[in-house]
Amino acid sequence: MERQVAFIALFAALVAALGLMPQFMLPFGVPVSAQSLGVMMAGVVLGARRGALSMILFVVLVLAGLPLLAGGRGGLGVLAGPTVGFFLGWPFAAYATGLIVEKWGKGNLLIAGTFASIVGGIFVLYLLGVLGMAVRLDKSFMEAASMVLVFIPGDVIKAFVAGFVLQGIAKARPSALLSRG
Amino acid sequence: MLSLTVEQRSWMHRLPVWLKLLLLCLFTLVLWPLADWRLLLASCLPVVLLYASAGRYFAKLGAQRLKPVVYLVAIIFIYQVVTGRIEEGLAICLKIIATVSLANLVTMTSRLDDMMAVIETLAKPFHALGLPPRALGFAMGLVIRFTPLFLQRGTQLNQAWRARSPRRTSPRLLVPLALSAIDDADRVAEALKARGGLQNTKTKETQSDSAPQ
Numbered sequence: 175m176e177r178q179v180a181f182i183a184l185f186a187a188l189v190a191a192l193g194l195m196p197q198f199m200l201p202f203g204v205p206v207s208a209q210s211l212g213v214m215m216a217g218v219v220l221g222a223r224r225g226a227l228s229m230i231l232f233v234v235l236v237l238a239g240l241p242l243l244a245g246g247r248g249g250l251g252v253l254a255g256p257t258v259g260f261f262l263g264w265p266f267a268a269y270a271t272g273l274i275v276e277k278w279g280k281g282n283l284l285i286a287g288t289f290a291s292i293v294g295g296i297f298v299l300y301l302l303g304v305l306g307m308a309v310r311l312d313k314s315f316m317e318a319a320s321m322v323l324v325f326i327p328g329d330v331i332k333a334f335v336a337g338f339v340l341q342g343i344a345k346a347r348p349s350a351l352l353s354r355g
Numbered sequence: 356m357l358s359l360t361v362e363q364r365s366w367m368h369r370l371p372v373w374l375k376l377l378l379l380c381l382f383t384l385v386l387w388p389l390a391d392w393r394l395l396l397a398s399c400l401p402v403v404l405l406y407a408s409a410g411r412y413f414a415k416l417g418a419q420r421l422k423p424v425v426y427l428v429a430i431i432f433i434y435q436v437v438t439g440r441i442e443e444g445l446a447i448c449l450k451i452i453a454t455v456s457l458a459n460l461v462t463m464t465s466r467l468d469d470m471m472a473v474i475e476t477l478a479k480p481f482h483a484l485g486l487p488p489r490a491l492g493f494a495m496g497l498v499i500r501f502t503p504l505f506l507q508r509g510t511q512l513n514q515a516w517r518a519r520s521p522r523r524t525s526p527r528l529l530v531p532l533a534l535s536a537i538d539d540a541d542r543v544a545e546a547l548k549a550r551g552g553l554q555n556t557k558t559k560e561t562q563s564d565s566a567p568q
Contacts (some may be wrong), residue, residue: 180540180543182494183493186494187502215533234495235498321434335529347534347538
């Protein structure tokens with residue numbers, strides 16, 4: 175119980191720190207915020223339920239007025255902006271990512287983590303994010319989707335990094351992978 | 356850690372948080388179905404006046420906080436102009452600016468403690484579903500405490516890499532960063548258990564409440 179709460183809270187803090195940290199450059203020099211990578215990592219390491227709870231905690235704290243989003247943004251204004259679907263989609267993205275890692279049998283964890291992050295952190299997240307944009311901007315789903323397609327290649331790289339992190343943690347602290355029983 | 360609340364007090368700081376949240380919801384709901392850009396432009400006026408009423412410094416800070424949204428909205432507007440729907444685009448953009456800036460206003464005039472009290476109240480139904488009463492508040496405190504710590508640790512890892520390698524920082528550094536978070540979580544959990552844990556807090560509290568009488 176205590177361990178669960180500590181993991182949930184500390185991964186929310188990790189996601190916050192990743193958003194405020196500009197130094198992590200991805201391969202090929204894509205200078206993107208690592209925050210959505212943090213969402214994938216939460217799912218991959220914590221598993222479905224705890225990953226989602228961790229992101230709910232993060233969302234709640236941002237809404238309460240902490241500047242934890244990339245670039246120091248936060249507050250209730252996020253809910254009224256066009257990116258609301260992506261923001262509120264984080265718990266769902268972490269849940270889907272975690273679920274796949276939990277159900278993945280034996281086998282390569284790099285592939286498991288990458289695949290899970292692509293499904294959760296890209297498929298599910300963009301589905302909800304684009305829906306939010308479509309509603310906010312009064313556009314069709316396809317039209318809204320065309321506005322964010324440019325970000326997907328960068329996110330595929332992030333998914334690969336999340337898989338790499340999963341593998342690294344599995345080697346160093348196998349007992350800490352709550353997602354793998 | 357800094358919160359987005361503006362320290363300089365204004366009359367809006369003194370309003371109860373639930374009232375501000377209620378008004379914000381009402382305003383957003385009223386604005387939602389509007390599609391005429393003239394009406395929406397008019398709706399921006401009271402918001403601007405509210406910002407102005409809190410003083411020059413406050414208004415300036417508010418405009419600064421709105422900047423990222425304005426950039427985003429500008430891109431959307433250009434897109435609308437290109438696709439030949441100027442009036443519709445104007446309405447959408449004004450609506451977003453009005454609602455976001457009013458929501459920001461609530462955040463800027465409400466203390467973090469008060470917001471958290473609202474969250475704790477809203478979370479009460481979940482206690483019946485198994486959320487320990489003290490867990491949420493404790494978890495929120497942990498996030499606030501550990502975010503700057505992880506930020507600092509990430510910076511240190513980054514500097515250590517740069518001091519040893521001519522190449523750019525690699526995302527590989529995320530593994531030690533995540534590991535350090537995991538180890539911290541284990542330590543926090545053990546410290547918590549050693550002090551009676553989360554579940555016991557409730558019974559202890561009732562004991563100490565009755566003790567002085």
